[in-house]
Amino acid sequence: MLLAMDIGGTNIRYHLIDSKNQENILSQIEDTQTTAIIALIEDIISRYHIQRIAIAYAGQVDNGVILSSPNIKVEEPYIAKYFADHHNIPLHIENDLKSAALAEYEFWGCSGTMVVASIGTGFGAAIVEGGKLIRGSHNLAGEIGHIPFRYSEIPCGCGNHYCVEASTSGRALEKWIEYHSLPIHNDPLQNLQTINDPRADTILDNFHEGLIYAIATTISLLNPEIVVLGGGVIHKNRYLLELLEGQIDKYTLATSLKKTKIVLSELEDAPFRGTLFLAD
Numbered sequence: 001m002l003l004a005m006d007i008g009g010t011n012i013r014y015h016l017i018d019s020k021n022q023e024n025i026l027s028q029i030e031d032t033q034t035t036a037i038i039a040l041i042e043d044i045i046s047r048y049h050i051q052r053i054a055i056a057y058a059g060q061v062d063n064g065v066i067l068s069s070p071n072i073k074v075e076e077p078y079i080a081k082y083f084a085d086h087h088n089i090p091l092h093i094e095n096d097l098k099s100a101a102l103a104e105y106e107f108w109g110c111s112g113t114m115v116v117a118s119i120g121t122g123f124g125a126a127i128v129e130g131g132k133l134i135r136g137s138h139n140l141a142g143e144i145g146h147i148p149f150r151y152s153e154i155p156c157g158c159g160n161h162y163c164v165e166a167s168t169s170g171r172a173l174e175k176w177i178e179y180h181s182l183p184i185h186n187d188p189l190q191n192l193q194t195i196n197d198p199r200a201d202t203i204l205d206n207f208h209e210g211l212i213y214a215i216a217t218t219i220s221l222l223n224p225e226i227v228v229l230g231g232g233v234i235h236k237n238r239y240l241l242e243l244l245e246g247q248i249d250k251y252t253l254a255t256s257l258k259k260t261k262i263v264l265s266e267l268e269d270a271p272f273r274g275t276l277f278l279a280d
Helices: 037-047 079-087 096-108 170-179 188-192 198-222 232-236 239-250 254-258 270-278
Strands: 002-007 011-017 024-031 052-057 060-062 065-068 091-095 113-119 123-129 226-230 261-264
Touching (some): 002 096, 011 270, 037 079, 052 096, 052 270, 060 091, 065 079, 091 270, 096 113, 096 226, 096 270, 123 198, 170 188, 188 198, 188 232, 198 254, 226 239, 239 254, 239 261
Parallel strands (some): 002 052, 113 226, 226 261
Antiparallel strands (some): 002 011
């Protein structure tokens, strides 16, 4: 049986998959900030016959080791080694966007270069070319949220003050709304547009500009066939695709943009779907 997990900044979603027929046996959700990953997996394998584990993780991962995460406190970095040593169970762990990108690449039938960009708690991206992930020297390629943008009084989760993620991410919206004591408690992008306050306008402008700037820069650098936009913030605010398409040309190399298609993800649970490729 396969244990497939999607560990995000807010929730841990996990599924038990029958390896023979790919049937989903069980699905559960836990709170990321209050759940110890190793203890959770130990509990699961004490009750089920788990043969393989595949994890999509919202952070930087290299060769089975969790390097860092801007939105999750990393207390168990050598998780793959732990389960190999203590249970002889192979554990494959990959950055969640890289995992999702494998699923998106198959879904869209892409044969060239694809960029999958996601705005949820943070702002990340992954690159697939010819069906294979572009990893970089330490599996850190695609950190779109840490492109230098503009100075932010509130630092990014990584500690820097110039990251685009400090302006363009779900966590950034929460922090800026709290910083200015604005009366908004949910659906921040939608509600920021309804209040007559110049501080709300600034938060919106920085978010929009950061999105356009980051995607435009990525297109100019990589010349992808398709850019897939996903993540909770994108899916709740689908107007962002139209905004991007209308303004991206002010930053992008025109010849790169001409043949690049920008689309919204149509997959549910793309990081989880990608774990099935990790486990092959």
